[in-house]
Amino acid sequence: MSTSANPKPKRRRRGPPKHGPTPTSPMVATVGAMVAHEVGGEGARRDARQAPPLARVVGTTARGISSGVEGARGAEGSASNAGRSAHDAGGVDGSHLTETRFDQCAISPLSLKAVKDAGYERMTQVQEATLPIILQGKDVLAKAKTGTGKTVGFLLPAIEVLSALPRTTSINLLVMCPTRELANQVAAEAKKLLKYHRSLGVQVVIGGTKLPQEQRSMQANPCQILVATPGRLKDHLENTPGFSTRIKGVKVLVLDEADRLLDMGFRRDIEKIIAFIPKERQTLLFSATVPEEVRQISHVAMRKNYEFINTVQEGDEETHSQVNQTYMIVPLDMHFSILYNVLKKHVMEDAEYKVIVFCTTAMVTKLVAEVLSQLKLNIREIHSRKSQSARTKVSDEFRKSKGLILVSSDVSARGVDYPDVTLVIQVGLPADREQYIHRLGRTGRKGKEGQGILLLAPWEMHFLSTVNDLSLSEAAAPSVDSSIQAVVKDAVRRVEMKSKESAYQAWLGYYNSNKTISRDKARLVRLAEEFSQSMGLAVPPAIPKLILRKMGLSNVPGLRSA
Numbered sequence: 001m002s003t004s005a006n007p008k009p010k011r012r013r014r015g016p017p018k019h020g021p022t023p024t025s026p027m028v029a030t031v032g033a034m035v036a037h038e039v040g041g042e043g044a045r046r047d048a049r050q051a052p053p054l055a056r057v058v059g060t061t062a063r064g065i066s067s068g069v070e071g072a073r074g075a076e077g078s079a080s081n082a083g084r085s086a087h088d089a090g091g092v093d094g095s096h097l098t099e100t101r102f103d104q105c106a107i108s109p110l111s112l113k114a115v116k117d118a119g120y121e122r123m124t125q126v127q128e129a130t131l132p133i134i135l136q137g138k139d140v141l142a143k144a145k146t147g148t149g150k151t152v153g154f155l156l157p158a159i160e161v162l163s164a165l166p167r168t169t170s171i172n173l174l175v176m177c178p179t180r181e182l183a184n185q186v187a188a189e190a191k192k193l194l195k196y197h198r199s200l201g202v203q204v205v206i207g208g209t210k211l212p213q214e215q216r217s218m219q220a221n222p223c224q225i226l227v228a229t230p231g232r233l234k235d236h237l238e239n240t241p242g243f244s245t246r247i248k249g250v251k252v253l254v255l256d257e258a259d260r261l262l263d264m265g266f267r268r269d270i271e272k273i274i275a276f277i278p279k280e281r282q283t284l285l286f287s288a289t290v291p292e293e294v295r296q297i298s299h300v301a302m303r304k305n306y307e308f309i310n311t312v313q314e315g316d317e318e319t320h321s322q323v324n325q326t327y328m329i330v331p332l333d334m335h336f337s338i339l340y341n342v343l344k345k346h347v348m349e350d351a352e353y354k355v356i357v358f359c360t361t362a363m364v365t366k367l368v369a370e371v372l373s374q375l376k377l378n379i380r381e382i383h384s385r386k387s388q389s390a391r392t393k394v395s396d397e398f399r400k401s402k403g404l405i406l407v408s409s410d411v412s413a414r415g416v417d418y419p420d421v422t423l424v425i426q427v428g429l430p431a432d433r434e435q436y437i438h439r440l441g442r443t444g445r446k447g448k449e450g451q452g453i454l455l456l457a458p459w460e461m462h463f464l465s466t467v468n469d470l471s472l473s474e475a476a477a478p479s480v481d482s483s484i485q486a487v488v489k490d491a492v493r494r495v496e497m498k499s500k501e502s503a504y505q506a507w508l509g510y511y512n513s514n515k516t517i518s519r520d521k522a523r524l525v526r527l528a529e530e531f532s533q534s535m536g537l538a539v540p541p542a543i544p545k546l547i548l549r550k551m552g553l554s555n556v557p558g559l560r561s562a
């Protein structure tokens with residue numbers, strides 16, 4: 001197949017050249033009047049030449065948002081006068097940190113000691129920008145690129161708030177996370193920061209573990225900090241005696257990956273949970289992506305006069321410039337061969353390789369993992385259909401190891417901090433632009449280099465228009481000789497029929513839920529047949545009637561029902 005025939009999507013590059021230093025500072029913008037201020041509290045006063053003033057603005061209205069952007073441009077001006085470039089502050093050469101040290105900030109000696117033990121000396125941009133504002137008791141919506149320390153950004157000031165409260169058995173800080181892996185990780189970071197705060201503790205409640213066990217542990221040792229996934233938290237609200245009373249003590253609520261928690265998948269649960277928590281609280285929303293809709297609905301969680309702190313400068317991209325992003329357009333029947341080829345090359349070139357391959361659904365993830373395992377690559381598999389203990393084991397192993405390829409569904413897309421990931425491959429349509437950015441963000445963390453490849457079929461190219469402001473360029477798919485094709489075909493053949501049937505069904509469900517693809521059902525059926533052929537099947541598997549009905553695909557010609 002020729003890839004050069006594919007038109008390159010139009011770029012909407014708005015900012016300065018990507019690889020040169022940008023004469024701007026971290027941008028903290030929003031709505032209303034703009035205020036220049038110092039970051040870091042009393043101890044953080046710095047020479048204006050060292051660090052620029054940050055602009056911040058309060059509140060949110062549609063009108064305000066556009067005026068906020070203009071305000072931000074103004075802020076860039078003053079920042080450039082202050083003489084520090086974004087490159088210096090956030091970038092390629094490992095200096096993703098600001099000049100501000102934690103010991104210049106108004107934080108307690110206990111926290112400072114723990115921060116030092118964790119190996120953190122200087123603050124990242126988002127930490128520098130949010131800490132003083134959170135310590136003032138304000139609600140904050142913060143946007144900062146992936147892997148730039150948002151977790152410490154909300155945990156550290158929240159712990160400071162908690163340490164001043166009298167000890168009770170109430171929950172004072174509630175952190176909500178969209179995935180179990182992320183919840184565990186946030187709790188681990190909290191434990192680090194709590195090292196010397198002996199009277200404060202953290203507990204995790206996540207789905208996939210035994211509810212009675214969590215209930216017993218909460219009863220035996222009621223902690224002030226709770227990190228939870230929404231479904232399990234709701235379970236506790238409904239089924240754990242005394243829990244709804246304990247949660248009335250929440251003083252700080254954090255929605256990590258806020259845009260994900262407020263989207264349609266979680267929104268109802270979040271609203272129900274918020275209804276149990278006192279209105280008199282401080283709320284912190286953090287994410288690498290804050291689409292317009294999230295700002296519109298942030299009132300669900302936050303007070304009207306919240307502050308939007310955006311460390312992604314106007315004109316800069318939401319992804320990291322040190323991550324090389326490419327896409328390949330390849331027909332479905334070549335996806336396994338190309339994927340194998342790309343992986344093999346990467347493994348040979350980089351002895352320290354650590355790769356994540358993202359797939360569209362859990363069952364497609366399983367299929368891809370099985371095919372790649374047949375090809376003798378060092379594969380681990382993680383998705384929502386795995387038991388929680390298997391997920392935790394794989395996640396821990398991947399965190400610590402090198403020389404591994406993690407085939408994953410979107411359970412690893414957000415927030416998970418696996419160090420030194422060398423390559424992220426996304427196979428098939430990402431759910432949306434935000435998911436693309438978060439998945440890519442598993443590499444290039446803490447200013448390190450990384451690589452991202454998006455592998456699409458020609459009919460998936462419409463996705464590129466949603467990311468055309470990012471530095472995503474086309475790469476020619478490597479040529480795959482017939483011997484490799486034969487090896488891959490044989491590997492696909494050896495995968496169990498059951499895995500293929502489940503993958504086909506999941507694939508159909510996923511693309512049927514995509515607005516663009518599902519518009520034309522006859523085409524959807526044809527594409528599903530292409531996918532089935534790519535798994536070596538002559539006839540697409542039959543699907544249970546009930547499932548077809550649920551997908552709204554009953555009586556669609558070309559689909560077989562079981």
Ligand SMILES: Nc1ncnc2c1ncn2[C@@H]1O[C@H](COP(=O)(O)OP(=O)(O)OP(=O)(O)O)[C@@H](O)[C@H]1O
Binds near residue numbers: 127441
């Ligand atoms: N000030 C600091 N100095 C050095 N390392 C830090 C600092 N703050 C955080 N880190 C480390 O940086 C890494 C990334 O942090 P974190 O996972 O919080 O990023 P994030 O911005 O939340 O990313 P994502 O958007 O993917 O959720 C972690 O390993 C964390 O321990």
